[in-house]
Amino acid sequence: MDAGSLGSLATNARVVRALGMRSIRQTFRRPQLMAPIVVFPTLLLAIQTGGAGGAINLPGFPPVQSFLQFMLAGAMMQSLMLAGNSGGIALAVDIEMGFTDRLFAAPIPRYTIVLGRLAGTAALGLFGSLWFLAIGLIFGAQIESGVAGALIAIALVTATAMAVGGIGAAIALRTGSASVVQGLFPLVLVVLFLSSAFFPNELMIQPARAIAEYNPLSFIVEGIRGPIISGVDATELGEAVLAIAGIVVLGLVLSARALRHRLQVG
Amino acid sequence: MPAIVVEGLKRSFDEVLAVQGVDLSVEEGEIFGFLGPNGAGKTTTVRMLTTLLLPTGGQATVAGHDVVKQARAVRASIGVALQEAALDPLMTGRELIRLQATLQGLPGAEGKRRADDLLERVDLAAAADRRVGGYSGGMKRRLDLAAALVHEPKVLFLDEPTTGLDPVSRKTIWEEVRTLNDEGTTVFLTTQYLEEADQLADNVAIIDSGRIVAEGTPDTLKTEIGNPHIQLQLAAGSIAEAEKVCAQVGKLLPPVDGRSLLVEAANGAADIPKVVRALDDAGIGVESLELVRPTLDDVFVAKTGHHLEKDEQRQAEPEAVEA
Numbered sequence: 001m002d003a004g005s006l007g008s009l010a011t012n013a014r015v016v017r018a019l020g021m022r023s024i025r026q027t028f029r030r031p032q033l034m035a036p037i038v039v040f041p042t043l044l045l046a047i048q049t050g051g052a053g054g055a056i057n058l059p060g061f062p063p064v065q066s067f068l069q070f071m072l073a074g075a076m077m078q079s080l081m082l083a084g085n086s087g088g089i090a091l092a093v094d095i096e097m098g099f100t101d102r103l104f105a106a107p108i109p110r111y112t113i114v115l116g117r118l119a120g121t122a123a124l125g126l127f128g129s130l131w132f133l134a135i136g137l138i139f140g141a142q143i144e145s146g147v148a149g150a151l152i153a154i155a156l157v158t159a160t161a162m163a164v165g166g167i168g169a170a171i172a173l174r175t176g177s178a179s180v181v182q183g184l185f186p187l188v189l190v191v192l193f194l195s196s197a198f199f200p201n202e203l204m205i206q207p208a209r210a211i212a213e214y215n216p217l218s219f220i221v222e223g224i225r226g227p228i229i230s231g232v233d234a235t236e237l238g239e240a241v242l243a244i245a246g247i248v249v250l251g252l253v254l255s256a257r258a259l260r261h262r263l264q265v266g
Numbered sequence: 267m268p269a270i271v272v273e274g275l276k277r278s279f280d281e282v283l284a285v286q287g288v289d290l291s292v293e294e295g296e297i298f299g300f301l302g303p304n305g306a307g308k309t310t311t312v313r314m315l316t317t318l319l320l321p322t323g324g325q326a327t328v329a330g331h332d333v334v335k336q337a338r339a340v341r342a343s344i345g346v347a348l349q350e351a352a353l354d355p356l357m358t359g360r361e362l363i364r365l366q367a368t369l370q371g372l373p374g375a376e377g378k379r380r381a382d383d384l385l386e387r388v389d390l391a392a393a394a395d396r397r398v399g400g401y402s403g404g405m406k407r408r409l410d411l412a413a414a415l416v417h418e419p420k421v422l423f424l425d426e427p428t429t430g431l432d433p434v435s436r437k438t439i440w441e442e443v444r445t446l447n448d449e450g451t452t453v454f455l456t457t458q459y460l461e462e463a464d465q466l467a468d469n470v471a472i473i474d475s476g477r478i479v480a481e482g483t484p485d486t487l488k489t490e491i492g493n494p495h496i497q498l499q500l501a502a503g504s505i506a507e508a509e510k511v512c513a514q515v516g517k518l519l520p521p522v523d524g525r526s527l528l529v530e531a532a533n534g535a536a537d538i539p540k541v542v543r544a545l546d547d548a549g550i551g552v553e554s555l556e557l558v559r560p561t562l563d564d565v566f567v568a569k570t571g572h573h574l575e576k577d578e579q580r581q582a583e584p585e586a587v588e589a
Binding site for chain 1: 279316317318319320338339341342344346348352353354356357361364365366368369370371374397413
């Protein structure tokens, strides 16, 4: 790689960092974007842990130290899914108010605009994972595979936030409407509830069980949950990484097509 | 060498032809006024020239670069301040300029220095760390202008930079545009205000329904129109009756509103007594009378058959109330 290419790469990295920082600031300065990422999943975690803690005694429930320990992965998934949705809403707001024109009129590769947004979403995913790990530790949940396991869980949550953010960004770029992206909020929860995020697949009834078994989110949840409730399982981890990669590819393809469409329609 | 060359530029949206073969040439260092009513195709043309929208026909170069094939080189050469200042209300003014500097590839230290200089230049240094959401309309426009200047562009596109501003803020923007032009920046300015084009532009193109209907210096265009006209406000009597009377002494022009009458004065002030006498003989009182030299609105009327500012005021007023 020659010096010019390296310089261009460094400039693009600075652009992604600057747009990512803006995305994070935007989320923290707009409570309606922050609330679904932290407040809502924390409340749901508290309610479920307090009200359904006895579920761990059901036959077929995986061996866990506590229901809170089991639920941490689900809370992180909920937080990152809503972070991806919030990122999409914020991008759509940018389009509606014309801010993206400022970005499109700059001499930067257009992928950096999407990557900047995703970097911000990934940072929020990281924040969410740290938040829920801290809550878990404070309220007595153990991370069975120690620091290494915690780091794996954090990495998976961060990567998944970025992947899900790609889908949110694609929908925002295609529709240019914050209300359409916001309208996906219930759908996000439905997809999440039809996974093993909040309840083990084995205890679900059909057809939810069949859906959950093939839902890519279930593979990711199990990859995050494994290091927390037992230990790192190579197969589980591999399946989680593959599921994330699939969502990343889908998000990138859809985003690239949506970007082209936006330039066509202005 | 021209800074902007446009040949047969077209853009359609499904069945609607928004821009229908525009030809333009803007010389380096000039202020070019692009004048037309809402929906005439001004913003669509600017969006194509700034690479925000692909043309469906024709070609254009900006700063020597093709807007389709060399879009990134175009974007590196231009500054853009679009209609309705596209600013993030949650950012501070300083954050916005710093971000713009990064987008333009300026190193961190230089971006910081440029941000400080520009905020000072547009008189926003004191408000630089406040969120943009709390700025007035004039402050937002000045900030938008500063952001467009962060990389010292060769060509600056200003899309209706003073729409919705009060007269004082409008004059401040005009002064800044003149200063920039004196420093060598080519300015492509779209506007719906005739006075703005008249005050600022070296050359003007008038667009209506997606086509250029006139192009030249403001003085040339006005001279082409030729005759001044008499504008009459009636004290009493019906406009229809007065129109009949005046039509016998001079050519009637399309009215600006329901209370005034415009009569072409081929002989200038010498036609005034004829018109007054004819109205007096018909028993129609005149409240006020003025001899008006040709304006760009007259050019617009001559080329399109309707007034520009009358249309625009009708559409702009509700927005002004909302703001």
